[in-house]
Amino acid sequence: MNLNQIDAFYFLGIGGIGMSSLARYFHYMGKKVYGYDRYKTFLTKKLEKEGIFINYQDNIKMVPEWIHSQKCLIVYTPAIPSTHKQWIFIKKYGKNIKKRSQVLALITENKICIAIGGTHGKTTTSALLGHILYNSGKKVTAFLGGISENYQSNLILNGTEIFLVEADEFDHSFLYLSPNIACITSLDQDHIDTYPKKKSLIKAYIKFSNKLKNPYKKLFLCKEEYFPYSNKNVIYYSVGKIGNYYSNCISIKGDKWYFDFHTPKETWKSLLLPIPGLHNLKNVTAALAISDYLKIDSENIRKSLFLFKGIKRRYSIHYQSKKKIYIDDYAHHPTEINALISTIRKCFPSKKILGIFQPHLFSRTKFFEKKFAKSLEKLDFLILLDIYPAREFPIEGISSNSLLEKIKMNSKNKEVTSLSRVLEKIGKKNFDVLLTIGAGNIDTLIFPIKKWLYKKYG
Numbered sequence: 001m002n003l004n005q006i007d008a009f010y011f012l013g014i015g016g017i018g019m020s021s022l023a024r025y026f027h028y029m030g031k032k033v034y035g036y037d038r039y040k041t042f043l044t045k046k047l048e049k050e051g052i053f054i055n056y057q058d059n060i061k062m063v064p065e066w067i068h069s070q071k072c073l074i075v076y077t078p079a080i081p082s083t084h085k086q087w088i089f090i091k092k093y094g095k096n097i098k099k100r101s102q103v104l105a106l107i108t109e110n111k112i113c114i115a116i117g118g119t120h121g122k123t124t125t126s127a128l129l130g131h132i133l134y135n136s137g138k139k140v141t142a143f144l145g146g147i148s149e150n151y152q153s154n155l156i157l158n159g160t161e162i163f164l165v166e167a168d169e170f171d172h173s174f175l176y177l178s179p180n181i182a183c184i185t186s187l188d189q190d191h192i193d194t195y196p197k198k199k200s201l202i203k204a205y206i207k208f209s210n211k212l213k214n215p216y217k218k219l220f221l222c223k224e225e226y227f228p229y230s231n232k233n234v235i236y237y238s239v240g241k242i243g244n245y246y247s248n249c250i251s252i253k254g255d256k257w258y259f260d261f262h263t264p265k266e267t268w269k270s271l272l273l274p275i276p277g278l279h280n281l282k283n284v285t286a287a288l289a290i291s292d293y294l295k296i297d298s299e300n301i302r303k304s305l306f307l308f309k310g311i312k313r314r315y316s317i318h319y320q321s322k323k324k325i326y327i328d329d330y331a332h333h334p335t336e337i338n339a340l341i342s343t344i345r346k347c348f349p350s351k352k353i354l355g356i357f358q359p360h361l362f363s364r365t366k367f368f369e370k371k372f373a374k375s376l377e378k379l380d381f382l383i384l385l386d387i388y389p390a391r392e393f394p395i396e397g398i399s400s401n402s403l404l405e406k407i408k409m410n411s412k413n414k415e416v417t418s419l420s421r422v423l424e425k426i427g428k429k430n431f432d433v434l435l436t437i438g439a440g441n442i443d444t445l446i447f448p449i450k451k452w453l454y455k456k457y458g
Contacts, residue, residue, distance in 0.1 A: 001096065003106055006073045008066050010094075011035035012087060013077035014054055015044040018168065019100055021143045021154040022075060025107075027052055028157055034064055036086055042443075060089040070095050075103050078171045079391040101173035104143065108163040108177065112215075114290065115177050117167035117208060118185030118222075120336055121283040124275065125185055127311050128287040130156045130164050132304040136296045138162055146330070149309035170194055172204055178211045181293075183220040183286050187227060188335050192367045202228065220290055222282060237289040239281050245289035247281055255347040261285065263292045274308040275315050277343035279336075315343070318446060319453045325351070325433045326453055328446055332360040332439035334371035341378045344433055354431035356422060356445070358385040358438035362395040365403060373406040381429050382407065382414040383422065388440025419445065423452055 009026050013019050014035025020043050027033045027050060034053045037044050044054050055062040063086055066072050074097045080087050090097065098106070116126045123146040130142030131150055139159025145166045147154050156164075167174035167182065170191045184205060187198075195201040209219050209229050221227060223238035223246075236243035239250075242262075249260040257273035259281060273281055284305070291301045310316070319326035325348065331340045337357070344353060357376060359365045365372065365387055376382055384400040400416045407414055417425050422445055426434065436442050436449065 001073075001098075001106060003073075003103075005071065006031065006096070007071040008032035008064075008069070008073075009034070010064065010067050010072060010074045010090075011076075012074065012084075012090065013037060013080055014047065014052070015039065015041050016077050016079070016100075017043070017145050017147075017154055018143070018166070019075065019077055020044075020047055022100060022103060023047060023052055024050065024153070024155045025141065025143070025157070028155075032066075036062065058085045060085055062086070063089060067094050072096060073098060073103070075100055078173075081391065099171075099173065099176075101168065101171075101176045104165055105176035105178070108165060108179075111160060112162045112181075113177065113179040114162065114164045114181045114183075115167040115174065115179035116164070116183045116185065116286075117169065117174055117205065118183070119169070119188040119190045120333065120339075121185035121279065121286070122166045122168075123311055124280060124283040124314055125183065125286045126164060126166050128274075128284060128305070128308055129290055131308050132287065132291045132296060132301055133162065133164065133294075134158050135304040135307070136291075136300045138296075140164060144311075146314060147312040149312060150307070167208065169201070169204060169208075174208050175204065175211070177208070178213050180213055180216040181218050181220070181290060182209065182212060183290065184209070184225065184227065185222055185283060185286060186335075187225045188333065190333055190364070192363050205229075218293070220286055220293075222286070224282070235289065235293065237282075237285050239278060239285055245285060245292065247285045247288075250278075250281070252276075252346055257281070261288055263289075266298075268298065268302060271302065271305060274305065275310050276347055277315065277339055279339040279343075280315070313443060315340070318450050321453075321457050323457050324431075324453055326436075326449060327433065328436045328443070330439055331437050332364070334368050334375045337372070337375040337437060338378070340435070340437065341375070344435070345378075348433055351432035352380045352430065353433045353435060354381040354383070354426070354429050355379040355435045355437055356383045356385065356426075356442070358419075358440045358442040359387045359400060359403065360439040361390055362387055362392050362398050366395055366398045369398075369403055369406060372403060373408070376407050377409055379409075379435075380413065381431055382409060383425055384414070384416045385419055385422070385438070385440075385442065386416070388438065388442075390440070423448060426452070 015037035133140040139161035142156040142164035237245040313330040
């Protein structure tokens with residue numbers, strides 16, 4: 001398919017973080033862009049302000065007539081349920097229908113493509129690398145899986161010579177891509193519906209790695225991850241372990257982290273880590289390594305790192321005073337929660353931490369129930385919200401109450417509540433650091449919590 005011959009796009013699930021960046025891209029390219037989503041959110045409101053029409057009713061009368069045209073492309077997310085009325089109608093009458101990942105592949109197939117894959121760390125790595133490329137004057141378009149604080153968008157647009165994308169392993173989406181440079185940040189098991197066993201995940205990543213193309217044809221691989229893939233195209237990066245690129249000499253001063261970065265030719269001393277945490281240092285190391293490999297001027301790289309503001313919902317500090325600190329984070333996997341709490345303990349030793357966690361997906365909660373319990377036990381106080389189902393139906397015996405029972409914590413310090421009752425629960429806890437954690441709609445608590453903290457503590 002030639003995308004230049006497409007005049008109009010209809011996005012089914014336009015409010016998703018990946019879908020919305022594609023919608024923005026085509027809108028900026030001068031195409032007609034419409035879409036559907038179930039809920040009006042921060043993202044959909046912003047798209048509407050930018051001139052994109054969105055409907056919120058699952059009604060076939062809301063589907064524009066031009067979806068029948070050969071010059072229209074319908075883009076859908078695999079999260080759309082099979083019973084969705086618009087989806088049933090579109091499958092029957094739409095001429096051109098593609099998954100989001102297939103459209104990304106079409107956009108990037110004849111361009112230089114850098115694809116960042118991995119269970120954790122894709123968005124931080126991509127956002128920093130996109131920021132470096134943009135600040136260095138590269139003609140780059142970056143599709144991000146989060147909102148960059150620097151650009152207030154999930155799309156960085158400065159030309160179409162290089163495309164930077166996140167290689168999403170869910171539903172084997174990343175296998176449509178054929179990147180010139182790829183990176184694998186981590187290989188923790190996740191998306192259990194797609195990868196019931198870890199070896200199936202590894203096999204998928206091997207297939208992804210075999211799709212590298214010239215020029216470049218390079219795979220950046222985190223040395224700490226076990227990945228049975230070895231050839232001349234691999235470039236290793238690490239935190240602590242000597243490799244092609246690595247970071248070490250970490251020092252913490254208050255809540256600021258500093259490190260040294262080593263290229264094959266030189267050492268960059270005492271760099272400020274923009275987002276605290278060893279897991280974030282791994283992501284930063286990956287972005288710096290790829291930037292240096294692309295021969296971007298070292299001063300431009302270091303300046304971009306210093307100016308990097310991070311990503312919304314990735315260790316986002318929303319309130320900080322002498323009495324209280326409030327941090328919001330997207331962590332929705334036990335490994336991510338462990339990393340987050342460990343970072344908080346290093347930055348704010350001896351502080352009492354209250355975590356509000358919203359589990360994401362019944363299948364993930366069931367598979368990782370014991371690991372979730374172990375990670376959440378590291379908090380001083382815990383408020384659990386109901387499981388956010390997203391695309392799933394409930395699983396018998398799996399709930400936030402069943403998870404709570406497995407958490408070894410004083411019963412007075414843990415409880416389950418609804419989203420609407422969180423504020424009254426917070427007011428009764430003797431905490432120093434407050435965390436909101438999860439990938440569902442827990443972000444709707446951010447503004448009310450900030451408002452409450454400013455009103456009470458100034």
